[in-house]
Amino acid sequence: MKQLLILMGLMLLLPLNVQAQRVKDVATIQGVRSNQLVGYGLVVGLPGTGEQSPFTEQSFRAMLSNFGIALPSNVKPKIKNVAAVAVHAELPPFIKPGQTIDITVSSIGEAGSLRGGTLLQTFLKGVDGNVYAIAQGSLVVSGFGAEGADGSRIVSNTPTVGRIANGAIVERSVPSGLMTNDYLTLNLNYPDFGTAKNLAETINRRLGADPSKGYVIATPIDAASVRVSAPRDVGQRVGFLATLQDFEFTPEEAPARVVINSRTGTIVIGKEVRLLPAAITHGGLTVTIAENQTVSQPNAFAQGETQTTTQSIVDVNLDDTRMFKFEPGVTLDQLVRAVNEVGAAPGDLMAILEALREAGALQGQLIII
Structure with missing residues (x-):
């Protein structure tokens, strides 16, 4: 329960809008590798x-x-x-x-x-x-x-x-093809069509290109790559890259996603995850059976035999199960808060999330690692 509260607190601290990031923090240069x-x-x-x-x-x-x-x-x-x-x-x-x-x-x-x-x-x-x-x-x-x-x-x-x-x-260096072409390619760490588009537009705007007039410096190739025209001179290209990597732009928001680490019980929930209308109940019935061996001993003058008898004790414990209902568009931080109120553990939340996915009530990807 404590872990769920911590995760929920971290989600509430997330910014509502995606912050601007430097190019060097979200993309790598094709050909520059170990x-x-x-x-x-x-x-x-x-x-x-x-x-x-x-x-x-x-x-x-x-x-x-x-x-x-x-x-x-x-x-x-x-x-x-x-x-x-x-x-x-x-x-x-x-x-x-x-x-x-x-x-x-x-x-x-x-x-x-x-x-x-x-x-x-x-x-x-x-x-x-x-x-x-x-x-x-x-x-x-x-x-x-x-x-x-x-x-x-x-x-x-x-x-x-x-x-x-x-x-x-x-003893030997690896030749790089970075300086042999008229362009270089930026590969996004997390492919996204919107992010590639925003990156290309930022580079064109900062370097004075005008796509409406046919003058383009950066062109998105796909969801992962942006091609950028670059000078052929080695010295100029190094300076060009140093400037380019410090450009700031706003990536698109990450897709709605829930990641569950089944080994540690850690659950990370993206803020864009939503729930469809659903009613949830969670609880369990515990039955405990204990058997005690007792000895029946007759008195000294009775003509009886010593007998062993078994006494069974059956205990039934019904958890305090509560049902809670969610309307359309409810966020998962509200689900976490509701689960905390009924005293469920992280493992219980994992079971609830998997059940919501099977029922088609979870709007977002559920990734279990």
Whole structure:
């Protein structure tokens, strides 16, 4: 009930009108994006928390052979301080060779912990198979684990995952097509035809275009994209983008939507959600049955036998159910207030919302995650 009251209070604090927002807050530039990198490597220096697996042994032999050391085939190295790991990172747009990026290191075998380990030189590749960065360094692991001789174990956080700040040096940059065309494209974070139209009109008005005379700078392509003519000169385009991203305009209001997180019981209700005429009742009948075993003992001179009897206690509890009726156009904050008055929990409101959707009385999308 407390959670419902909090959510209802947050809804009442929402502004009645959509506020103006900057272009950079609601749209991204097509072609300006990150790229995922991944690699396979070895972490050494572990205090006995490594692993002894076939692929770890194979990787260890390959590493030694790169240094000119060849182990006999019948020799099995003891490498409890070595772990095979996967290394991944995000390559930001426009980053140049020589700059550094953060990396995440995760164990892919049976290593107990990566705490205290050092990642050896690892090549990070993109989806095209090319090497874009080289990673190496000492890991920072937030989790820890301890195990007793009897098999008991305690683990806090995740000791098999670590990070290295600035742990990879970029060796290759990703070419961008941002400067090769006479135009650029703005992609809305939340597609909406009205928002795309408003964005194009704002850009044309602020840059002095006159669509009535055939002079257009920005053109909406669809609900998600707006094409903008831009100068070809690199220096001018950078300044043009810096100015364009600071333009403020008013997006269209979001569609009527109710989002329910079934795992946490959190319910978020948009202010445009309305209810069709509906009558709602919510409650339950609880029946509790308890059985008590009693012993019947005859007196000393009676010729009877001791008997065991069962005494059943039946308790029926009928919740205080109330029916409330809503007229057309009632908002969901009024529904929340009504549910709070009858003492329902967040789970009860979820059930009511699902029932309203099935009955066709909910004007808006109901999304359950």
